[in-house]
Amino acid sequence: MNQDIxxxxxxxxxxxxxxxGVMPTSAALEAAEEAGMDLVQIVSTSEPPVCKILDYGKFRFQEQKKKAEARKRQKVVELKEIKLRPNIDVHDYEVKAKAMHRFFxxxxxxxxxxxxxxxxxAHPELGMKLLNKVQADFEExxxxxxxxxxxxxxxxxILAPK
Structure with a gap:
C-alpha cells in the first residue's frame, strides 16, 4: 500500500x-494522492504488479464483510446419533424416525x-433386519x-442426507 510498494x-x-497502463510507481502514487485515495497492490505476482487506486479503509471493510458472509453461509455437517435396541416397539421406532427426519x-x-x-x-440377524428397515424407510x-x-x-x- 502506498509507500510500501x-x-x-x-x-x-x-x-x-x-x-x-504501466507507469512508474511514483506517478501512480501521485495519481492516488490527487484522487485523495490510496494506492493498493492487488496482484503482486504478475509482472508488473497490478495496483489500484481506492479508499483502503472502505476496501478492508468490504473484505471483512465478504468473509463474514461466507462464514455465515457455511454449514458444518454434524454427526447425530440415534440409539436403538433390536426389540424396539413400533411407536418408539416412529419417534426415533421422526428425529432422524429432523436431522436430515x-x-x-x-x-x-x-x-x-x-x-x-445370539441374534444379530434381528439387528440387521431392523437396520435394513431403517435404510428402506429413508432411502429417498x-x-x-x-x-x-x-x-x-x-x-x-451411518446415513447422510442426499
Missing part, C-alpha cells in the same frame, strides 16, 4: 476500474447405533455412507 513500475487501475432436514448425518444386551447377541432422503457393521456389542450404520 517496492516495484519500480506498476500496472495502474484507477478508482473507476479503468486500466491506466437440517443437513446432518445420522449414526444409527443398535445396542445388543445379553442374549440378544438419505444414502448409506457406512454400511451396517458389527462393532463389539453394537451394530452401526
Amino acid at each position: 517496492r516495484a519500480p513500475r506498476v500496472l495502474l487501475i484507477d478508482q473507476n476500474g479503468e486500466k491506466q 432436514d437440517e443437513g446432518d448425518k445420522v449414526k444409527v447405533t443398535l445396542r445388543f444386551r445379553g442374549r440378544e447377541m 432422503i438419505a444414502k448409506v455412507e457406512y454400511a451396517p457393521r458389527m462393532e463389539g456389542r453394537q451394530m452401526i450404520m
